[in-house]
Amino acid sequence: MRELLRRLTEGSLRWGAVEHAPASPTVWRRITVTVYPPGVTTAERRLLHAGRWWPFAGAVIGVFGMAVAADHVPPVLAGFLAVACYIASCWALHRRTAGLRARSRTVTAVFYRTAYEDAVYGDPVRVREVIGRFRELEDRRAAGDLDPVGYEREWGLLYDSVPEQESLRRVPR
Structure with missing residues (x-):
């Protein structure tokens, strides 16, 4: 149970995060590996993890909060309060994690598939190497x-071993 709670609040990895996501309709796959600086505390990992899921979760919570508040205040005011709270919480979390995010290092690989070609941007070899x-x-x-x-x-x-800044360059196929 303790490990499950840790994974929910800090993420599954102590050292960083691995995100697999489609970036757009033409992007087949995007893999981003984020490596936290050594010495990151549990509280800092929780903040960084919350920073990744809060934009979605905060919006869902805001919609439910707006529905509940609409029973007690005018709907326009409920909407304004929900949006204001959402923006304020996103801004506060963004500010609180700015230094940690700046010190974290990322490596990304983006795999495109269009009608004319398959292309890879970034460094898929390094992504696999860092994860491994x-x-x-x-x-x-x-x-x-x-x-x-x-x-x-x-x-x-x-x-x-992970470069401080990465530029997404096309990798020849």
């Missing part, structure tokens, strides 16, 4: 081969 190396690190931690200090040291080495 972190999976190996997590397996070693789970097996008890690494103490917390060793885990953090290895995390730091992997973090340093």
Whole structure:
């Protein structure tokens, strides 16, 4: 139960996040790996995780809140309050995580499929490499081969291997 609660509030990975998503109707797949800086605390991981899901969850909560408030105040006021609370909460979460997001490193691969071609932008090799190396690190931690200090040291080495800024360049096929 404790692990389930941790995964819900912090995400499934201690070191970062892996997001698979379609970016548009022509994009077949986008994979983004975010690596948090070593030393990130539990509270910071929770904030970063909340920053990823809050825009959707906050909108859903806002709609329900607006429906409940509409019974007690004029609907226009309920709508205004819901939108104002949503914007304020998104802004506050964005501000609170700005420094952590700036220090986090990302690597992305975007796979396009159009009527004329298949194209890859970014670095799919590095994406697979980073995911694989972190999976190996997590397996070693789970097996008890690494103490917390060793885990953090290895995390730091992997973090340093990810470039600070990435440009999405087309990869020849």
